[in-house]
Amino acid sequence: MYLKSTRYPVRFISFVTIIIGMLSSPCAMAAGSVSEKLVVYSVNYPLAYFARRIGGEHVDVHLPVPAGEDPAFWMPDSDTITAYQQADLVLLNGAGYAKWVDRVSLPGRRRVNTSASFRDAYIPVEQSVTHQHGPGGDHSHAGTAFTTWLDFSLAAQHAQSINAAMSRARPAMADVFEANYQKLARDLEKLDREMQRVAGQYADRPMLASHPVYQYLARRYKLNIESVTWEPDVMPDPDEWRMLSRKLQAFPADVMLWERQPLPETRE
Amino acid sequence: MIAVDSLHFSYPASTFRLSIPEFSAAPGEKLAVIGPSGSGKTTLLNLIAGISLPQSGRVFIDDTAISDMNDAARRNYRIAQIGFVFQDFRLLEYLTVLDNILHPYRISGALVLDRQVRERALALADSMGLGDKMKRHPDALSQGEQQRAAICRALLPEPKLILADEATGNLDPDNKSLILDLLFERVEAHSATLLAVTHDHELLPRFDRVVDFHDFRASGA
Amino acid sequence: MMDSLYIAWRYVTWNRGKSLILIASVTLIAFLPLALQLLLDESEQQLRSRATDTPLLLGAKGSALDLVMNSLYFDDSMPPRIGLDASEQVDASELAYAIPLYMRFRARGFPIVGTSLDYFDFRSLRIGEGRMMTLLGESVIGADVASKLGIGPGDSLVSSPDNLFDIAGVYPLKMKVAGVMERSHGPDDAAVFVDTRTAWIIEGLGHGHQDLARTGDSSVILQKDDDSVTANAKLMQYAEITADNIDSFHFHGDSSIYPLTALIVQANDDKAAALLRGRYQDHDSYQVVRPVDVVDGLLENIFRIKTVIDGVIVIVGLATLLTMVLVFILSLRIRQDEMDTIFRMGCSRMTMARLLLAEIVIIVAASALLCAILLTLVSANSASLVRYLLLS
Numbered sequence: 001m002y003l004k005s006t007r008y009p010v011r012f013i014s015f016v017t018i019i020i021g022m023l024s025s026p027c028a029m030a031a032g033s034v035s036e037k038l039v040v041y042s043v044n045y046p047l048a049y050f051a052r053r054i055g056g057e058h059v060d061v062h063l064p065v066p067a068g069e070d071p072a073f074w075m076p077d078s079d080t081i082t083a084y085q086q087a088d089l090v091l092l093n094g095a096g097y098a099k100w101v102d103r104v105s106l107p108g109r110r111r112v113n114t115s116a117s118f119r120d121a122y123i124p125v126e127q128s129v130t131h132q133h134g135p136g137g138d139h140s141h142a143g144t145a146f147t148t149w150l151d152f153s154l155a156a157q158h159a160q161s162i163n164a165a166m167s168r169a170r171p172a173m174a175d176v177f178e179a180n181y182q183k184l185a186r187d188l189e190k191l192d193r194e195m196q197r198v199a200g201q202y203a204d205r206p207m208l209a210s211h212p213v214y215q216y217l218a219r220r221y222k223l224n225i226e227s228v229t230w231e232p233d234v235m236p237d238p239d240e241w242r243m244l245s246r247k248l249q250a251f252p253a254d255v256m257l258w259e260r261q262p263l264p265e266t267r268e
Numbered sequence: 269m270i271a272v273d274s275l276h277f278s279y280p281a282s283t284f285r286l287s288i289p290e291f292s293a294a295p296g297e298k299l300a301v302i303g304p305s306g307s308g309k310t311t312l313l314n315l316i317a318g319i320s321l322p323q324s325g326r327v328f329i330d331d332t333a334i335s336d337m338n339d340a341a342r343r344n345y346r347i348a349q350i351g352f353v354f355q356d357f358r359l360l361e362y363l364t365v366l367d368n369i370l371h372p373y374r375i376s377g378a379l380v381l382d383r384q385v386r387e388r389a390l391a392l393a394d395s396m397g398l399g400d401k402m403k404r405h406p407d408a409l410s411q412g413e414q415q416r417a418a419i420c421r422a423l424l425p426e427p428k429l430i431l432a433d434e435a436t437g438n439l440d441p442d443n444k445s446l447i448l449d450l451l452f453e454r455v456e457a458h459s460a461t462l463l464a465v466t467h468d469h470e471l472l473p474r475f476d477r478v479v480d481f482h483d484f485r486a487s488g489a
Numbered sequence: 490m491m492d493s494l495y496i497a498w499r500y501v502t503w504n505r506g507k508s509l510i511l512i513a514s515v516t517l518i519a520f521l522p523l524a525l526q527l528l529l530d531e532s533e534q535q536l537r538s539r540a541t542d543t544p545l546l547l548g549a550k551g552s553a554l555d556l557v558m559n560s561l562y563f564d565d566s567m568p569p570r571i572g573l574d575a576s577e578q579v580d581a582s583e584l585a586y587a588i589p590l591y592m593r594f595r596a597r598g599f600p601i602v603g604t605s606l607d608y609f610d611f612r613s614l615r616i617g618e619g620r621m622m623t624l625l626g627e628s629v630i631g632a633d634v635a636s637k638l639g640i641g642p643g644d645s646l647v648s649s650p651d652n653l654f655d656i657a658g659v660y661p662l663k664m665k666v667a668g669v670m671e672r673s674h675g676p677d678d679a680a681v682f683v684d685t686r687t688a689w690i691i692e693g694l695g696h697g698h699q700d701l702a703r704t705g706d707s708s709v710i711l712q713k714d715d716d717s718v719t720a721n722a723k724l725m726q727y728a729e730i731t732a733d734n735i736d737s738f739h740f741h742g743d744s745s746i747y748p749l750t751a752l753i754v755q756a757n758d759d760k761a762a763a764l765l766r767g768r769y770q771d772h773d774s775y776q777v778v779r780p781v782d783v784v785d786g787l788l789e790n791i792f793r794i795k796t797v798i799d800g801v802i803v804i805v806g807l808a809t810l811l812t813m814v815l816v817f818i819l820s821l822r823i824r825q826d827e828m829d830t831i832f833r834m835g836c837s838r839m840t841m842a843r844l845l846l847a848e849i850v851i852i853v854a855a856s857a858l859l860c861a862i863l864l865t866l867v868s869a870n871s872a873s874l875v876r877y878l879l880l881s
Binding site: 317319339340343344345346347348350352354358360361362363367371372373374375376378381405 | 492493495496499500502503504826827829830831832833834835836837840844
């Protein structure tokens with residue numbers, strides 16, 4: 001979250017760090033669930049976090065993504081898929097997040113697309129060329145941006161879906177789940193307001209992002225973000241620096257968002 | 269002892285008439301019955317066995333008037349006291365030799381088949397030279413063996429009277445002699461009476477007496 | 490009587506050929522109606538139990554019988570298709586939950602049933618060997634499929650081409666067998682289960698191929714500009730989904746019209762079921778049927794046919810009885826000598842009748858035994874026989 005030779009806004013950055021931390025620190029859960037506990041498998045950390053907040057001690061939340069793997073592009077092995085298949089609930093992010101869910105068999109009834117309620121609010125991204133072959137005619141492999149939870153109002157909708165699914169699965173606990181959800185929703189609402197307040201200070205100010213993952217953040221909080229594809233732990237090559245310089249001429253950003261601390265050399 | 273007294277018999281709707289004023293045979297006696305075909309030899313055997321009943325006259329075996337008995341009593345008497353030997357053996361092809369010998373015991377309530385009877389059957393067959401053929405079926409035996417099996421069947425109940433109808437008619441000379449020897453031996457051993465219809469005049473000298481149907485005379489041996 | 494039975498037994502075994510023919514005739518005439526009844530009872534039980542276990546079926550308008558037979562018993566009847574959106578509509582109603590079924594393809598003669606994992610929960614099917622399918626392109630097979638084809642987990646099955654002349658249409662897909670079901674004594678034993686998406690890949694709606702933007706083989710490219718690439722027929726499409734190429738598999742077109750043959754609709758309760766049926770009563774394209782109603786109608790017809798067959802069997806039975814009487818009369822004539830002999834020996838005419846009765850007792854008893862053995866066999870295998878004879 002540093003741009004060379006610019007002052008960085010500490011508060012904003014700490015804020016985003018928390019959120020990024022939420023999405024990128026997969027947590028392997030310990031086994032040993034009590035049988036009556038609702039066994040929940042999630043595809044990413046935010047959903048797992050929401051599930052734990054809502055379910056509390058009544059749920060066993062699993063996020064079996066190994067450390068160092070990006071849950072969005074990870075492919076589970078057969079045993080892990082089997083574990084997902086046997087869960088009481090499988091929490092999916094939707095919006096094309098975690099492509100692996102489209103390539104495996106998961107039980108439809110216990111699978112919850114937590115963003116189904118705001119499917120219309122997905123942000124499309126063109127990332128592929130159209131091609132044609134065979135009887136199918138023209139087609140392209142276009143997608144949608146999937147980091148939906150960076151819009152805290154949408155994050156609350158994810159949580160609401162989780163609350164509803166858990167209550168359906170354990171009707172006796174519905175009141176507990178609802179109370180926990182209300183608390184979480186208030187927290188998310190607070191975050192949303194805080195974010196709006198902080199982001200208000202940066203309205204229309206050009207910002208760069210190391211990866212194109214801030215679409216929902218930018219839309220909700222009216223931030224002017226453009227992206228490159230830089231890895232925090234890799235020093236960009238001279239070509240990438242040249243392209244950045246060109247980009248900055250048209251888009252004079254003085255803040256850059258990183259999902260992790262970049263290398264000191266990059267910062268320099 | 270068999271006795272026939274003033275016996276008259278005719279078949280309905282037939283001109284055949286048989287009249288026997290008197291005729292008797294003592295226990296242990298071996299009688300040959302000869303006469304032309306159709307003269308009534310087999311009819312006499314049927315009357316003596318109680319298979320046919322005379323229009324008049326009586327047939328006695330020992331002191332029992334067989335012609336006076338009712339149907340069931342006559343049958344029971346016949347199976348227990350009279351042994352039949354036929355010209356065509358009348359063995360049942362589907363039974364083994366042993367089962368054929370035991371057959372009368374299996375089809376009549378008048379005879380009881382027990383272990384002793386079985387042992388007697390085996391001993392009898394053995395003495396007739398059939399000891400190793402008991403499990404065979406008749407079609408696996410020679411004619412002589414078949415007739416020996418038939419004689420065993422007739423003799424097993426130890427009857428008082430043996431009625432043989434052309435018993436040697438289908439046999440070669442050696443077997444004729446052998447069968448006759450065996451029959452005579454048993455008749456003597458059990459003091460039974462043998463009444464044998466035959467056309468074989470060469471054998472007549474071996475009988476005690478010959479009953480000639482031609483003029484119905486009893487002639488001494 | 491025991492002695493009569495002994496003699497009769499000797500007679501029966503000596504005249505083996507005749508006895509066997511008599512036993513066969515009596516057995517057949519007793520076995521046929523009983524076996525038919527047994528199979529009909531079993532088929533009624535099978536048809537009804539599966540129908541009862543399947544509360545509601547949603548399918549395209551058309552023959553309700555085809556829909557039920559295809560969806561419940563995986564027979565060859567091909568009901569018109571519905572779109573995936575039908576499933577979404579049912580789920581969205583919050584009155585019921587829909588389990589998709591897509592039954593169009595076969596693999597080595599066995600139906601490929603595209604469905605979701607919920608189907609296995611719904612039918613209480615358990616994996617006996619191996620594991621549940623996890624990746625696209627994997628299948629789990631019924632116990633009969635495994636035993637008849639001699640395959641198990643780790644082996645592969647290739648889907649049959651839809652039509653030999655359909656060159657442009659359906660590619661055969663080599664499917665990995667992930668697991669074998671425990672025997673359930675129903676149509677599921679003779680089915681190959683795949684994810685609906687795997688079935689759609691067989692259909693050609695989804696496919697995997699070389700990455701056109703990155704391929705180094707320019708000979709597959711017909712035309713290329715900044716926005717689009719057109720490939721020619723040389724483009725290699727994968728006929729098998731593997732860990733290496735699974736990322737290249739993707740679906741095209743509007744997913745809401747992806748085909749299904751039916752939905753098993755599990756209503757939340759009776760009221761929801763009634764509401765749902767009402768909702769689809771006058772629907773333009775869909776019908777919701779209660780399989781048990783359809784099956785009862787079918788059974789009514791089967792039992793009507795059975796009454797006719799029963800009549801035929803009675804007539805054939807009478808003819809057999811008369812033939813048997815004739816056989817015994819002729820047999821008595823052949824045994825005239827035997828009768829004469831035992832009569833002379835001192836038996837009544839009743840003795841022969843007793844022997845004959847004993848012979849009949851033996852033949853009837855042997856027939857009854859044979860019939861019982863056959864019926865036991867039929868009974869033990871009635872489930873598979875019914876499937877083979879009546880439902881396949």
